[in-house]
Amino acid sequence: MSKGVRTRAAILGEALSLMSTDGLSGLTIGLLAERTGLSKSGLFAHFGSKEQLQVAVLQEAQACFTTHVIRPVLHLPRGLPRLEFFAEGWWAWNRSPPFPGGCPIQAASLELDDRPGPLRDEIAGAQRRLRAFIRQGAAMAVTAGHFRPDLDCTLFAFQMVGIAFAQTMTCRLLGEPEGLDFVRRAWRLQVDGALGASQNQTGEMNHVE
Amino acid sequence: MSKGVRTRAAILGEALSLMSTDGLSGLTIGLLAERTGLSKSGLFAHFGSKEQLQVAVLQEAQACFTTHVIRPVLHLPRGLPRLEFFAEGWWAWNRSPPFPGGCPIQAASLELDDRPGPLRDEIAGAQRRLRAFIRQGAAMAVTAGHFRPDLDCTLFAFQMVGIAFAQTMTCRLLGEPEGLDFVRRAWRLQVDGALGASQNQTGEMNHVE
DNA sequence: TTGACAATAGCACGATCGTTCGTTTATTTT
DNA sequence: AAAATAAACGAACGATCGTGCTATTGTCAA
Numbered sequence: 236m237s238k239g240v241r242t243r244a245a246i247l248g249e250a251l252s253l254m255s256t257d258g259l260s261g262l263t264i265g266l267l268a269e270r271t272g273l274s275k276s277g278l279f280a281h282f283g284s285k286e287q288l289q290v291a292v293l294q295e296a297q298a299c300f301t302t303h304v305i306r307p308v309l310h311l312p313r314g315l316p317r318l319e320f321f322a323e324g325w326w327a328w329n330r331s332p333p334f335p336g337g338c339p340i341q342a343a344s345l346e347l348d349d350r351p352g353p354l355r356d357e358i359a360g361a362q363r364r365l366r367a368f369i370r371q372g373a374a375m376a377v378t379a380g381h382f383r384p385d386l387d388c389t390l391f392a393f394q395m396v397g398i399a400f401a402q403t404m405t406c407r408l409l410g411e412p413e414g415l416d417f418v419r420r421a422w423r424l425q426v427d428g429a430l431g432a433s434q435n436q437t438g439e440m441n442h443v444e
Numbered sequence: 445m446s447k448g449v450r451t452r453a454a455i456l457g458e459a460l461s462l463m464s465t466d467g468l469s470g471l472t473i474g475l476l477a478e479r480t481g482l483s484k485s486g487l488f489a490h491f492g493s494k495e496q497l498q499v500a501v502l503q504e505a506q507a508c509f510t511t512h513v514i515r516p517v518l519h520l521p522r523g524l525p526r527l528e529f530f531a532e533g534w535w536a537w538n539r540s541p542p543f544p545g546g547c548p549i550q551a552a553s554l555e556l557d558d559r560p561g562p563l564r565d566e567i568a569g570a571q572r573r574l575r576a577f578i579r580q581g582a583a584m585a586v587t588a589g590h591f592r593p594d595l596d597c598t599l600f601a602f603q604m605v606g607i608a609f610a611q612t613m614t615c616r617l618l619g620e621p622e623g624l625d626f627v628r629r630a631w632r633l634q635v636d637g638a639l640g641a642s643q644n645q646t647g648e649m650n651h652v653e
Numbered sequence: 654t655t656g657a658c659a660a661t662a663g664c665a666c667g668a669t670c671g672t673t674c675g676t677t678t679a680t681t682t683t
Numbered sequence: 684a685a686a687a688t689a690a691a692c693g694a695a696c697g698a699t700c701g702t703g704c705t706a707t708t709g710t711c712a713a
Contacts, residue, residue, distance in 0.1 A: 238710065239660065256558045260469045264701065276702085277661040285701060336558035345554045348617035349465045349545035359617050393626045394633075396613060397606030404605060408557035408568050417602045424603075428633065447680065448690065473671065485673085486691040494671060 243281050246271050247295040254292055255336030259343050262292065286353065293357045296339040304328050305368065314379035318372045326418050329402050337407045341400060366392045373429070383431045394425050452490050455480050456504040463501055464545030468552050471501065495562065502566045505548040513537050514577065523588030527581045535627050538611050546616045550609060575601045582638070592640045603634050
């Protein structure tokens with residue numbers, strides 16, 4: 236591992252932290268150089284332009300999410316077990332990701348949704364891949380007989396994404412300690428509504444209590 | 445209406461448009477002065493500081509949301525009817541608000557959630573009030589007998605907020621035209637799950653199709 | 654160990670940032 | 684209409700932005 240890629244990795248790590256609190260637009264080259272102990276020009280040479288740095292940071296964020304949330308559940312049995320562990324890992328990531336701020340992917344999604352260009356393409360791809368992962372996870376649960384056969388897996392992924400955003404709003408913006416409870420209960424309702432008839436314990440509608 | 449408040453209103457209107465696309469941090473005084481046809485110093489004098497301008501913009505965004513989404517449903521009968529019309533109005537607002545970009549409140553919520561200060565307080569208050577409105581709307585539906593008595597109205601509001609965020613991601617970031625369908629179906633599932641036993645048409649679990 | 658090359662620093666640039674100040678032009682009140 | 688007040692302007696400030704250069708330092712293979 237040569238020196239160049241090592242410092243580049245260090246830069247991206249620090250950039251991720253900075254971005255998690257101040258957003259993509261708050262990620263400035265001068266500030267990042269100061270935090271990494273490099274000179275502005277020395278740091279700049281690693282990326283060639285601000286936009287390329289931003290793209291690299293977004294990709295690093297995806298890689299970090301994959302190693303922390305996706306990969307740990309891949310060896311679990313397909314279907315509901317894997318989906319449940321993924322959910323728990325995702326809620327944990329959203330509440331306290333390995334950065335000082337919140338999830339950079341969520342933040343960038345709403346920051347870039349009205350600015351076409353390579354950055355939006357990058358974050359849109361990330362969200363598409365994440366939704367595909369959830370959708371396939373739900374489809375496996377259908378195949379395994381955990382979920383009912385007529386489940387709309389795309390809608391399932393849509394709902395799960397919604398819970399994740401609502402969690403960030405409740406846990407991070409409003410700082411409500413009971414936020415995680417709501418997340419788990421909303422997720423439980425969603426899973427219960429997707430179960431196959433045989434698995435469903437309650438013979439009536441999904442009650443909250 | 446004196447001259448001062450008139451131009452101030454014009455400034456805030458343009459600021460809302462600018463913020464909807466470029467975010468709070470993209471809202472710069474020079475750019476805003478250029479778009480409004482004012483000089484930087486002339487515009488600046490209306491607010492005294494950048495932060496006060498930002499607070500004013502956030503308040504303006506709330507006022508705009510109230511007149512466009514909240515107020516139109518206040519004269520509707522309490523309970524489910526009002527809640528349904530509010531939902532439809534909110535989805536319409538999220539898909540195409542009266543700005544070139546997306547909903548500024550959603551964007552600011554994720555932009556400010558890790559930066560304590562007056563700005564975060566302002567947007568947090570907005571989200572708290574919105575959630576309280578939904579919660580009370582659900583509570584009215586319980587009182588009216590539309591929703592079952594043991595419904596957790598706070599959780600109901602939590603879930604609805606999630607749908608709104610997922611909509612922005614799907615409709616704006618990913619640009620999927622069928623996004624609104626998912627929103628309506630997710631909302632329908634949520635409402636069906638909250639109905640009183642007598643109102644529930646389907647005797648079985650909530651199926652998607 | 655030296656030579657080739659990668660990595661970083663230093664310096665400067667034009668542009669824009671938020672902000673201040675004194676002046677000038679509009680508006681409102683007397 | 685004149686006086687008083689409000690509103691907007693123009694110029695400048697120090698700071699920081701992203702981005703070029705050239706020079707210097709460090710690393711790694713021959």
